[in-house]
Amino acid sequence: MVSGTGPAPNQADTVAFWRGLWSEPVNHSEGPWTEVVASQCASITPMDLVTITPDDVAEAVRRAPNWKSPGLDGLHHYWLKGFVVCHTVLARQFQEALNHKSLPSLFTTGITHLVPKDQGTTDPNANTAPSRVYRPYTRH
Numbered sequence: 001m002v003s004g005t006g007p008a009p010n011q012a013d014t015v016a017f018w019r020g021l022w023s024e025p026v027n028h029s030e031g032p033w034t035e036v037v038a039s040q041c042a043s044i045t046p047m048d049l050v051t052i053t054p055d056d057v058a059e060a061v062r063r064a065p066n067w068k069s070p071g072l073d074g075l076h077h078y079w080l081k082g083f084v085v086c087h088t089v090l091a092r093q094f095q096e097a098l099n100h101k102s103l104p105s106l107f108t109t110g111i112t113h114l115v116p117k118d119q120g121t122t123d124p125n126a127n128t129a130p131s132r133v134y135r136p137y138t139r140h
Helices: 011-022 033-041 054-062 077-082 085-100 134-138
Strands: 110-117 120-130
Touching (some): 054 085
16 A cells, blocks of 8 residues: 555556566676775775674664564564574674675565655655664674
């Protein structure tokens, strides 16, 4: 259901638009610019090692809004706040992701909602909700 002024967007057109963006393989250019960036970054002092603790997860979750739209995980922060036993597991998983310099796809995949603009629905805003489990990871 659309809560805006004007007609609802055509579902077939909307699906075709997003499928065209997300279904095509992406070919990233690994051209000479990557070498320029690497040389510019060579003089940057590396960060100190970071250790993520269950208390870090609890603090990040505590500050998060309870009922924001969940991502693919379907979790609201409300539940992460209450299930404190999960904080230890999440801290361990976040630490593993940090140590291996690799994020699980659940962290990097979101759900996009088309939100009508004030004056109509012909050009809606696209808002993507990332996984709620990912938020504490980004707040450390």
